[in-house]
Amino acid sequence: MKPKTLFIVAAIVLLSGFLAASAFYQSQQREQAAQQASVNREALVRMHSPALGNPNAPVVLVEFFDPACETCRAFYPLIKEMMAANPGKIRLVLRYAPFHAGSDQLVAALEAARRQGKYWEAMEALLAAQDDLARNHSVDKERIWAPLAAAGLDLAQLKSDMAAPDIANVIAQDLADAQTLQVRKTPEFFVNGRPLPSFGHAQLQALVAEEIAKASR
Structure with a gap:
């Protein structure tokens, strides 16, 4: 050759x-x-994740949040306004990322309140009292009872339920999922699985609007 x-x-x-x-x-x-x-996808939403809104909504908004986080508190009414402006089109799924010292106690209180059918009442009570119960980026556990009692919670039952192993498991799973998804701050949003291109309310609105428009085609 x-x-x-x-x-x-x-x-x-x-x-x-x-x-x-x-x-x-x-x-x-x-x-x-x-x-x-x-x-x-599995890490974004778990069976135990609290959710608000139409289960069949075309847009699933997943928020990793910390009840002691001031920015999370600021976004809460904005998200509710967004949902009200788009009835039936947005489902909010909450995931826990208790990064502040002691905020795992707030999460445990929320999960215990869910057993009494007062999850969202407890959420709003704790957010409203955030300045009092979370100081210097640390939660004072003794200050969480008064707002929860005012929201109609049975405190004796609440304190007992907060120690339940399955509540600790929920917190551990959410923290593990936060790590998988590289969530390092709160709030962190995913819109139909898509993270925000950059953080901000306007960016969140734009991404939600884009996903709603896709579903309408």
């Missing part, structure tokens, strides 16, 4: 090998991306 022919054959073999390796690599990358997407 002539040298020129040998060179061409070798080049074809090398090119074929490169293309095969490239195709295999791309296939592996797609498989890994699909697996990661599946993990992320």
Whole structure:
């Protein structure tokens, strides 16, 4: 076989090998991306996650929040306004990211209040009292009882339920999911699985509007 022919054959073999390796690599990358997407979807919403709004809403807004977070408190009425302005189109799912010292106690109180059918009442009571019960980025547990009692909670039952292992498991799972999704601050939002391009109320509104428009096509 002539040298020129040998060179061409070798080049074809090398090119074929490169293309095969490239195709295999791309296939592996797609498989890994699909697996990661599946993990992320699972990490976004759990069966235990508190939710508000139409279960069949075209837009699922997932918020990782901390009841001791001032920005979370500021966004809460804004999100409710957004939902009211788009009736039936937005479902809010809350995930816990108790990053402030002691805010896991606030989360435990919320979950215990849910057992009494007063989750959202407890949420609004704790947010309204946030300045008093969360000082210097730390929660004073003894200050959480008065607002919860005023919201109609049975405090004896609440305190007993707060110690339940399944509530601790909920907090642990949400923190693990926050880590998986690289949530490092609160509030952190995902709109139909999409994170905000940058943080802000206007950015959240824009992404929600975009997803609503997609669903209307």
